[in-house]
Amino acid sequence: VLLNANIILFVIVAEICKTELLEGTSCTLKLPTTNTDKSNEIKWAHTTSNAVIVRKNNKNKSNTPGLTIEDDGTLTFKSVSLNNTGKYTYTVFNADGTQIGAGDKEINVYAKAPKPTVKIDCKHGDATLTCDIRDRTDLTVSWYKEDNIIQTEKNTKLLLTSAQVQENKLYTCNVSNPVSSRESDSVTVSCTGTTGDGSGPHKLFGFDLWIMVSILAGGGALLLLLMCVLIICACRSCKKQKKHEQDEDELRLRVFQDEAHTGTARSKHTARGQPAPPIPQEDTSPQTPTQTQTQPKAQTRGRPPPPPEDDEENPPPLPRPRNKQHRKRHEEPYRPME
Known part of the structure; x- marks a missing residue:
């Protein structure tokens, strides 16, 4: 059986x-x-x-x-x-x-016809529908709009104008050969979102999304670089200021140490900012009478006052010669040889 x-x-x-x-x-x-x-x-x-x-x-x-x-x-x-x-x-x-x-x-x-998928590409308000048939060349593609056939040929693409896109109608594609046929899922065309699923490209401030992202990324990188430069300059300025304060403190400390050692307070600089001259050392050793006699004090004479400009008729008197008494005591008078 x-x-x-x-x-x-x-x-x-x-x-x-x-x-x-x-x-x-x-x-x-x-x-x-x-x-x-x-x-x-x-x-x-x-x-x-x-x-x-x-x-x-x-x-x-x-x-x-x-x-x-x-x-x-x-x-x-x-x-x-x-x-x-x-x-x-x-x-x-x-x-x-x-x-x-x-x-x-x-x-x-x-071969048996595969189930197609509809891909949508939006550009400037228009849309291009593509019926994906996986590289099959033996299939005939038919396009339907609201269950009404609008195109039958082996071309897998369907072009829609912006006016047709704004209708928001359902579109499907059907693939067939002499022995089998399959139909895709219905899609609604809308070019207001991302591309690839029935929507158009993203817009940011009226420009393409990726262009604006590139511009903003470049501006952000430049701003970050400027901030790094400012931080580095500020750190260097702070270090320089601290070093200057340390130098001033060391200078003050040296001045106080010198004053404590000599017992007198003396400025390190003159009124014009120049370094003060050193203090002369006084000779405290006693001098002998011979040294006192051999080193007479220089007679200081004041500078004569200038003659008055109005008294031109009476000129000043001529200087008198020195008296022999002004000779030095240790010098002998000149005597001619006999």
Whole structure:
């Protein structure tokens, strides 16, 4: 009973091959002749590949798995693939080796259509809808607006003007081939947000977001650099001021130490800011009378006052010669030699 069920299931699945087939299905290619004898030799060959299957003396010889020849000469595909697309030629020979039949059959195998996705790109208020079909070239794309078809072709893009975008209608794309079709999810086009999901580019102060971000980032970096420069200058100024205060403290300390050592307070600078001259050392050693006599004190004379300008008639008196009494005591008067 189980064997009969499998045979019935295979007969239902393995239907006669159509011109267009879905990948993975099973089918058979029938011979046009009905009076084929089991003793006849039958040969099937694929024109675009080296697939060959021959039945001779009730035995099948095939170089391609999944292909078999039935008793009536029918070619059976257990599961068609994209490589099976093309023409298959057949030839029939009788027992004497005479050709009694020949012909060809063609089939086209298609993969199942994938579910597409709609991508939206906004620019200057307009929108471009793209139906993503994953690099498939055998699909036809159809665009729908509110369940009404508006475009049917293999072009995967749909252009919408700003007026059409502002309508906020639902759009879908449908992809199909002769054996299958799939439809995308509905999307509403809106160019007021980010790009890529039905919205336009971000705006900041009326300009593009990324341009404004670049400008603000450059300004922030410049401001940070200026702050670093100001902080460095302030630190150097504080260090210089502290060093100057330390120098003044050291100078005051030296002055106090000198005053404590000499017992007198004396300014280090004159009124004009120049250094004060050193204090002369007084000679406290006693002098002998001889030294006193040999080193007379210099007679200091005051500078005569200038003559009055008005008294031009009476000139000042001439100076008198010095008296002999003014000679030094240790000098002897000059005596001529006798």
